[in-house]
Amino acid sequence: MADVTLRVVSKMFGRGRRAVSAVDRVTLEVADREFVVLLGPSGCGKTTTLRIVAGLESPTGGSVSIGGRVVDDVSPKDRDVALVFQSFALYPHMTVAANLGFGLKMRGTPKVEINRRVSDVADMLGIADLLDRRPDGLSGGQQQRVALGRAVIRRPAVYLFDEPLANLDAPLRVQMRQKIKRMHREFGMTAIYVTHDQQEAMSLADRIAVMRNGRIEQIGRPQEVYRRPANRFVAGFVGSPPMSFLDVRIRRSGGEVSVLLGDCCWPLPKGMADGLAGGSDEPLVMGVRPESVRLSFENNDEGRLLPMQVEMVELVGDRCDVHGRLPTGQLLVARAGAADGIEEGAHVWAIFDMDGVTFFERSECGRNVMPEVVGAGERVS
Amino acid sequence: MVKRSWRESGVAFALPWMVGMVTLTLVPMAVSLTLSFARWDGLGFDSIGWVGSAHYERLWPWSGGESVDPRAVRALTNTVAYSLFAVSLNLMAAMVLALLLNRRLRGMVVFRTVFFLPYLLSSVATVMMWSWLFNPRFGLVNRGLRVVCDFLAMWPGLDGFATIELPGWLYSEAGCMPTLVLMHVWLCGGPMLVFLAALQRVPMSLYEAAALDGAGRWRRFWHVTMPQLSPAVLFNLVIGLIFAMQTFDRAYLLYNRSQNDGLLFYMLYLYRIAFETPFRIGFASAMAWVLFVVIAVMVVPVLIVGRRVVFYAVRR
Amino acid sequence: MIGCGRRHTRAVYLLLTVIAIIALIPFVWSVSTSLKSLEDAYAFPPSLTVDDVRWSNYGDVFEKLPFGRFLLNSAVIALAAVTGAVVTSSMAGYALARLPMRGKRVWFVLLVASLMLPSQVLLIPHFLMYESLGWVGTYKPLIVPAWLGGGAFNVFLFRQYFRSIAMDVEEAAVLDGATRWQFYRFVLMPMAKPVVVAVAVLSLLYHWQAFLNPLLYLSDFRKYPVSLGLRMYQTMAGTWVNLLMAASLIAVVPMVIVFFVGFRVFDAGRRGD
Numbered sequence: 001m002a003d004v005t006l007r008v009v010s011k012m013f014g015r016g017r018r019a020v021s022a023v024d025r026v027t028l029e030v031a032d033r034e035f036v037v038l039l040g041p042s043g044c045g046k047t048t049t050l051r052i053v054a055g056l057e058s059p060t061g062g063s064v065s066i067g068g069r070v071v072d073d074v075s076p077k078d079r080d081v082a083l084v085f086q087s088f089a090l091y092p093h094m095t096v097a098a099n100l101g102f103g104l105k106m107r108g109t110p111k112v113e114i115n116r117r118v119s120d121v122a123d124m125l126g127i128a129d130l131l132d133r134r135p136d137g138l139s140g141g142q143q144q145r146v147a148l149g150r151a152v153i154r155r156p157a158v159y160l161f162d163e164p165l166a167n168l169d170a171p172l173r174v175q176m177r178q179k180i181k182r183m184h185r186e187f188g189m190t191a192i193y194v195t196h197d198q199q200e201a202m203s204l205a206d207r208i209a210v211m212r213n214g215r216i217e218q219i220g221r222p223q224e225v226y227r228r229p230a231n232r233f234v235a236g237f238v239g240s241p242p243m244s245f246l247d248v249r250i251r252r253s254g255g256e257v258s259v260l261l262g263d264c265c266w267p268l269p270k271g272m273a274d275g276l277a278g279g280s281d282e283p284l285v286m287g288v289r290p291e292s293v294r295l296s297f298e299n300n301d302e303g304r305l306l307p308m309q310v311e312m313v314e315l316v317g318d319r320c321d322v323h324g325r326l327p328t329g330q331l332l333v334a335r336a337g338a339a340d341g342i343e344e345g346a347h348v349w350a351i352f353d354m355d356g357v358t359f360f361e362r363s364e365c366g367r368n369v370m371p372e373v374v375g376a377g378e379r380v381s
Numbered sequence: 382m383v384k385r386s387w388r389e390s391g392v393a394f395a396l397p398w399m400v401g402m403v404t405l406t407l408v409p410m411a412v413s414l415t416l417s418f419a420r421w422d423g424l425g426f427d428s429i430g431w432v433g434s435a436h437y438e439r440l441w442p443w444s445g446g447e448s449v450d451p452r453a454v455r456a457l458t459n460t461v462a463y464s465l466f467a468v469s470l471n472l473m474a475a476m477v478l479a480l481l482l483n484r485r486l487r488g489m490v491v492f493r494t495v496f497f498l499p500y501l502l503s504s505v506a507t508v509m510m511w512s513w514l515f516n517p518r519f520g521l522v523n524r525g526l527r528v529v530c531d532f533l534a535m536w537p538g539l540d541g542f543a544t545i546e547l548p549g550w551l552y553s554e555a556g557c558m559p560t561l562v563l564m565h566v567w568l569c570g571g572p573m574l575v576f577l578a579a580l581q582r583v584p585m586s587l588y589e590a591a592a593l594d595g596a597g598r599w600r601r602f603w604h605v606t607m608p609q610l611s612p613a614v615l616f617n618l619v620i621g622l623i624f625a626m627q628t629f630d631r632a633y634l635l636y637n638r639s640q641n642d643g644l645l646f647y648m649l650y651l652y653r654i655a656f657e658t659p660f661r662i663g664f665a666s667a668m669a670w671v672l673f674v675v676i677a678v679m680v681v682p683v684l685i686v687g688r689r690v691v692f693y694a695v696r697r
Numbered sequence: 698m699i700g701c702g703r704r705h706t707r708a709v710y711l712l713l714t715v716i717a718i719i720a721l722i723p724f725v726w727s728v729s730t731s732l733k734s735l736e737d738a739y740a741f742p743p744s745l746t747v748d749d750v751r752w753s754n755y756g757d758v759f760e761k762l763p764f765g766r767f768l769l770n771s772a773v774i775a776l777a778a779v780t781g782a783v784v785t786s787s788m789a790g791y792a793l794a795r796l797p798m799r800g801k802r803v804w805f806v807l808l809v810a811s812l813m814l815p816s817q818v819l820l821i822p823h824f825l826m827y828e829s830l831g832w833v834g835t836y837k838p839l840i841v842p843a844w845l846g847g848g849a850f851n852v853f854l855f856r857q858y859f860r861s862i863a864m865d866v867e868e869a870a871v872l873d874g875a876t877r878w879q880f881y882r883f884v885l886m887p888m889a890k891p892v893v894v895a896v897a898v899l900s901l902l903y904h905w906q907a908f909l910n911p912l913l914y915l916s917d918f919r920k921y922p923v924s925l926g927l928r929m930y931q932t933m934a935g936t937w938v939n940l941l942m943a944a945s946l947i948a949v950v951p952m953v954i955v956f957f958v959g960f961r962v963f964d965a966g967r968r969g970d
Contacts, residue, residue, distance in 0.1 A: 054868075054872060056868050056871070056872075076868075076871050076872050077871060077872060077873070077874040077875070081872065082872060083868070083869070083872050085865045085868075085869060087863060087865050089863070089865035089866050089868070089869040090866075090869075091866060091869075091870075091884055091888070092866075092888060093884075093887040093888050093890065094887075102870070102873050102875075102883070103872075103873035103874055106870075106873050106874035106875045106879055107874045150869075150873070154873075391792045391796030391797050391798025391801070392792070392798045392799070394788040394789065394791055394792035394796060394877070394881070395788065395789045395792035395793065395796075395798065395804065397785040397788065397789070397844060397845050397846060398785055398786065398788070398789030398845065398846035398847075398852060399789075399804065399846075400845055400846075401785075401842065401845025401846035402804075402807055402808075402811065402846065404826075404845070405819070405823070405842055405845060405846075406807075406811050406814065406819065407807075408822070409818075409819045409822030409823055409826070410814075410818060410819070410822075412822040412825070413818050413819065413821060413822045416821065416822075423825065478716070481709055481712060481713055481716075482713075484709070486706060486709070486710075488710075492713050492717055495717045495720055495721060496716075496717070496720060497956070498720075498724070498949075498953070499720065499723070501902070501949050501952040501953055501956060502906075502945070502948075502949050503905065503906040503908070503923065503924045503927070503948060503949075504906060504908055504924070505908060505924045505925075505927040505928055505945075506927060506945035506946075506948055506949060509927065509931065509941050509942070509945050510723045510724075510726070510727050510942070510945060511723060513726070513727070513730060513938060513941075513942065514722070514723050514726050514727075518741065519738070519739055519740075519741065519743050519938075520726075520743065521722070521726045521743060521745060524742055524743045524744075527742070567720065567723070623813075623815060626815070627815055627816065627817055629908075629909055630908040630909065633908075633909075633912075634928065638931075648817060651817065651820075652909075655820075655821055655824075656824075656913070662821055662825075665821055666821055669815075669817045669818045669820065669821065670818060672815065672817060672818075673814070673815055673817075673818050676815055677813075680813070
């Protein structure tokens with residue numbers, strides 16, 4: 001096991017004016033036995049970052065070290081890393097056993113040892129009865145297990161995963177997710193895991209690094225990223241359904257700080273009000289998670305409830321996501337119980353749990369203005 | 382950087398081919414071109430004498446005078462005529478057979494094997510079989526024709542058939558070319574397999590869509606099958622022409638026996654010029670380059686037209 | 698195909714059968730002749746049926762001339778050449794398809810150009826070169842070129858196939874610790890089995906049937922391959938036409954076997970994809 005450090009790593013594709021920056025000055029430290037997920041939309045540079053760690057791409061700037069050793073001049077096979085591919089990348093002409101053992105064979109491991117470890121790994125992954133089959137005769141889930149086994153069998157210092165579950169059906173994805181999580185716990189593996197699925201990231205990661213345009217927008221524990229997103233992009237990308245953004249104004253009168261939206265006005269809790277920077281009457285964006293919105297059919301608290309017209313109700317098991325429109329024309333998503341009886345076209349009243357809201361600048365990058373979020377959007381130059 | 386040693390490995394893999402490219406293609410090309418401007422018997426370098434473009438003038442029928450080599454011109458016309466007829470008929474036969482075979486019926490593999498079988502014979506065996514089959518006196522073909530003629534002669538007014546002279550086939554100056562063309566048609570198994578492979582790649586959904594659009598059998602052939610088949614047609618045509626223009630084995634084997642100038646193919650004449658006394662290496666080299674140009678003149682237009690007409694399916 | 702009615706099917710069978718019979722006539726006539734005595738073969742009028750079947754002709758083929766030797770010679774030349782062609786053309790194809798190397802574009806243009814260059818332009822320089830190397834009279838001119846690229850067409854075929862293989866597999870192998878050579882040897886070539894078989898079978902056919910090059914470079918008849926050996930039944934002391942036909946038929950048998958096996962492997966390989 002080993003830690004991984006990326007120092008100001010950049011990658012440009014092409015040359016001169018046509019050059020495209022895929023990874024832009026990324027700095028990341030993955031501790032020994034830590035599970036870090038690189039999360040972002042497609043084209044954000046997360047896979048390129050992973051491939052740089054693997055040594056399949058050479059960075060145009062910066063340096064990578066694994067286990068304290070700078071590996072910039074070390075070929076991929078000598079980096080002691082294993083990569084699980086999205087496409088599985090199994091050798092089509094080899095049996096499952098040969099696929100699993102290939103890496104050991106190439107490294108000159110004695111045959112007896114290879115056989116022993118192949119059967120160990122096959123038992124662990126529940127593919128012992130498939131050892132003589134070829135990949136094209138296996139289901140997607142089985143192929144995925146073989147691909148996983150091919151990485152595990154070498155006991156590498158670092159595991160790299162490139163969207164390994166993207167090609168699987170939804171139920172299988174959940175099952176394999178748990179398998180990977182268990183493996184992480186059992187072996188104490190150091191892992192970097194690339195995905196665009198925020199739910200996968202949430203459930204697997206010790207820390208999540210959210211990427212956009214080749215940069216890391218925020219890195220932190222899943223709860224941190226969820227509760228205190230560094231900016232509007234992270235807030236919008238993490239969480240499903242996504243956070244709603246409402247244009248509000250701040251009013252300061254005496255020691256009181258309150259939020260104004262349309263005809264409504266809410267005082268902020270003491271702790272939050274202290275930290276909020278900026279003057280009075282400042283325009284901000286308030287971010288609200290669906291679970292921080294409560295809906296009722298009656299306006300029982302004049303001046304604090306927002307009228308909302310329900311446009312769409314999505315049922316998710318015992319609860320539902322209610323998509324509605326406020327009088328100001330802004331959209332709001334709320335979570336309600338399935339039994340609450342909210343129907344499309346209904347008029348309801350919304351109120352916010354003010355402990356759960358966040359405030360962003362009303363600018364392009366939409367930085368979070370809550371002071372607890374240190375290092376948000378910070379970049380080393 | 383990371384993969385310096387890999388960067389070199391490309392050359393390591395290609396090295397044998399690169400060596401071959403230089404020593405077996407580029408250098409010989411230069412040598413051949415140089416020799417085509419010289420007179421040389423190949424017996425020691427002192428005897429090389431430069432003649433400029435004289436060899437090429439001998440091969441240019443319109444250059445006038447006695448310098449033109451009439452046999453070379455005859456050989457070239459023979460070869461071009463043979464190539465055009467033999468290749469086009471060969472491809473037509475191959476396509477018809479491929480279309481007939483392209484269905485899921487029992488026994489198609491057997492037919493495929495039968496039609497492909499001739500392709501496996503070596504040229505020597507093919508020529509031996511055909512010259513025996515078409516032997517004017519002892520061959521099966523003329524025996525069959527004689528029986529038919531005798532039968533026809535029994536009818537009133539047709540008694541001329543009894544004394545009709547049967548063709549000499551490969552043994553006559555007029556008959557040898559048509560017989561060789563026929564033999565080439567018999568050897569259509571190779572192109573047939575190429576067509577068959579192309580046909581089997583045509584997606585069934587295209588035929589179904591065309592059928593739903595109300596296209597009949599004939600229209601389906603022209604609008605679905607032919608476009609999908611066109612790359613294979615182009616491939617077979619170009620390869621077929623290039624090989625036919627270089628026909629040697631058959632001509633050599635038959636000519637040696639009969640000295641029949643109807644069989645004087647260009648490559649055969651070139652071989653005799655170069656490797657039989659008096660060895661005229663320079664002239665033979667010039668002949669080779671002329672043949673190269675003639676082939677290019679035939680093939681390049683086909684490729685240019687083909688590029689426009691041929692439909693290449695977008696893969697993936 | 699659509700709309701294959703029963704009557705239509707029957708017509709197709711009929712047509713195919715007629716064509717097949719015509720296509721087989723040369724073979725039938727050869728078989729018939731190969732079983733006749735020499736006098737019967739030259740009897741007039743000729744007949745398709747054989748009164749006095751002589752299987753011994755097939756033994757005589759090997760006794761009158763060293764036909765076994767010819768077959769062996771052909772096998773040696775063809776196997777040596779085919780091995781070289783498959784190995785070196787696949788290596789070059791791999792390099793051109795996916796390996797970084799200097800001047801790759803120029804080499805590729807040369808490859809395509811040499812694809813179109815007819816061999817007769819090179820015939821004389823090759824002969825002069827092999828003669829000055831003292832290779833005339835040996836198998837070297839027939840085998841060595843195959844080990845130096847093995848034909849532009851084969852290189853091209855391999856290049857096209859290797860370009861179609863997903864990059865992931867190569868990267869997986871690299872991370873598994875395979876060198877380029879090991880990847881080529883243990884992953885790429887086994888994956889390319891259909892193309893390997895196609896190239897091997899086609900170049901085997903080419904070398905088995907080769908006529909002009911052996912004719913140019915071999916003079917001692919004990920070194921002759923089958924193609925040249927066959928001709929000797931015709932030129933030696935009048936024509937033993939019955940033996941000639943028998944030998945021609947024997948000579949095609951190895952190729953028929955090779956093609957059958959080749960088809961099997963090729964079809965299986967394609968279905969496996």
